[in-house]
Amino acid sequence: MYQAPRGTTDILPEDQDYWVFLEEKISEITRLYGYERIETPVFEDSSLYTRTTGEYTDIVQKEMYTFEDRGGNSLSLRPEGTPSVCRAYIQHGLQNKPQPVKLYYLTSIFRYERPQAGRYRQSHQFGCEAIGDADPALDAEIIDIAWRLYQAAGLQNISILINSIGCRECRPKYLEALKGHYSGKEEILCSDCKTRLVNNPLRLLDCKQPKCQDITDSAPRNIDFLCDECSAHLDKVKEYLVALELPYQLNHRLVRGLDYYSRTVFEVQPEDDRAQATIGGGGRYDYLIEELGGKPTPGVGIATGIERIILNMKKQGVEVPLLPSPRVLVAYMGDEAKKQAVRLTSDLREAGISTVNAASGKSLKAQLKQANTLGVSYTVILGEDEVKNSTAVLRDMTNASQEIVPFNKLLELLK
Ligand SMILES: [Zn+2]
Ligand SMILES: [Zn+2]
Structure with missing residues (x-):
């Protein structure tokens, strides 16, 4: 792995x-x-x-x-x-x-x-x-x-x-003073600082090692130079x-x-x-x-x-707004309904409503469960009867109430 x-x-x-x-x-x-x-x-x-x-x-x-x-x-x-x-x-x-x-x-x-x-x-x-x-x-x-x-x-x-x-x-004058302060104390310095003293003396002030910090505490201050x-x-x-x-x-x-x-x-x-x-x-x-x-x-x-x-x-316990979940899930039963579902999803997206299709090959119960997990506000349900009658079931997920609506009114209702 x-x-x-x-x-x-x-x-x-x-x-x-x-x-x-x-x-x-x-x-x-x-x-x-x-x-x-x-x-x-x-x-x-x-x-x-x-x-x-x-x-x-x-x-x-x-x-x-x-x-x-x-x-x-x-x-x-x-x-x-x-x-x-x-x-x-x-x-x-x-x-x-x-x-x-x-x-x-x-x-x-x-x-x-x-x-x-x-x-x-x-x-x-x-x-x-x-x-x-x-x-x-x-x-x-x-x-x-x-x-x-x-x-x-x-x-x-x-x-x-x-x-x-x-x-x-x-700066050169300050670096001279700084080197002067550390020189003669090489024995005490950590190995990094020994190199810094030669290559990059300013970084001596940066060392977190306690033994070096004691020397740093009394080091000359840049601001005075x-x-x-x-x-x-x-x-x-x-x-x-x-x-x-x-x-x-x-x-x-x-x-x-x-x-x-x-x-x-x-x-x-x-x-x-x-x-x-x-x-x-x-x-x-x-x-x-x-x-x-x-x-x-x-x-x-x-x-x-x-x-x-x-x-x-x-x-510090700062919370940020959660990212919004999709607003609508379109559930379907059967091939014909799926074709309608694919089209409806596309139309809803076109209208600026974030929409997902239910996962394929799932029972209606499983599709509704998916809607709950996603946290959508509405589920549209398309079954064989709905396709036959040009209707759809519109389910309000906040209170689990649902109504049958004409298919061609869906877009407007959801908007
Ligand atoms: Zn200057
Ligand atoms: Zn050091």
């Missing part, structure tokens, strides 16, 4: 109500904010991710699904959305459109993760990107979109954490967040796991369950497009995991 690959999951019809609910909210909210949908390929050139997400990040080093195709090209399944969107922005000349270009995606991502609650090897992300403008109001807007979705999803007790990791000018421009940008982001009444906290340890961020980074986390980690996160990436060979173009984005949102909705 085959099983779905480890860390993947089937989303069965009975699980779809949360998905449909969120998909509808996302399409509503993105329209409100003027973001247009983009869909990029499931796989890209592997080097797209090593150059942007970062060669020394966990995503690229440990989690990416990389394979060689039959033409000998190294491809990777998309582990996150932003690099593809920026690649598409350059490839299709979107810099020639009025800026900023505002895009969103709702798509699957692939990461070889250790499977646990809300964490899958194939999962789904909703992400927004505002590209072509360094305006700090866009940082706030991007956070606001995600926040509106969380509000619509009924999530409570979640908080926004923000930080600034500076720019090309001010920001240049005037970065400092002013962060102040503006905070001002706009206040104007939008978004509750945020500054968190000096927040760096995000990806290489391309500059200035603002942010995460949304459940307050009571930090271990379960982020529901959504993002930041500004003012050098990413340039890194990919485009003109220097600022950008900011956020991505949020659909499975994580649903997990938290269920944990």
Whole structure:
């Protein structure tokens, strides 16, 4: 017997109500904010991710699904959305459109993760990107979109954490100070952090190992090293967040796991369950497009995991409307009646009434049982007598009352 690959999951019809609910909210909210949908390929050139997400990040080093195709090209399944969107922005000349270009995606991502609650090897992300403008109001807007979705999803007790990791000018000075703080303490650091100290020092702040956290607690803070421009940008982001009444906290340890961020980074986390980690996160990436060979173009984005949102909705007891069942079932006895039933079903659908035919080869009793299971409001019954007399039995399933009606009046009655 085959099983779905480890860390993947089937989303069965009975699980779809949360998905449909969120998909509808996302399409509503993105329209409100003027973001247009983009869909990029499931796989890209592997080097797209090593150059942007970062060669020394966990995503690229440990989690990416990389394979060689039959033409000998190294491809990777998309582990996150932003690099593809920026690649598409350059490839299709979107810099020639009025800026900023505002895009969103709702798509699957692939990461070889250790499977646990809300964490899958194939999962789904909703992400927004505002590209072509360094305006700090866009940082706030991007956070606001995600926040509106969380509000619509009924999530409570979640908080926004923000930080600034500076720019090309001010970050090197901070990294020096950070390295200085950790050097001489290599003995105590976990093996990952020993490598980070050399390859990706900012990520030292991210380590969850207690022995590393002790050193992190006294580490210098990025915010104290920001240049005037970065400092002013962060102040503006905070001002706009206040104007939008978004509750945020500054968190000096927040760096995000990806290489391309500059200035603002942010995460949304459940307050009571930090271990379960982020529901959504993002930041500004003012050098990413340039890194990919485009003109220097600022950008900011956020991505949020659909499975994580649903997990938290269920944990918090948020219920969503059930998906509507068909309104009518057409039951029939005999060949002639079946022919009429097939036609009637089609006519009812044409009239916009969701209708199904009864399963074949079943007794009338079994067909009525099917109607109950489906939860339809009405059952139309066509038997030999009804066919002969051009009538039908119309059964109201809510009170099990039924009446004989002329066949040609059915459509009107059901409407
Ligand atoms: Zn700076
Ligand atoms: Zn560590």
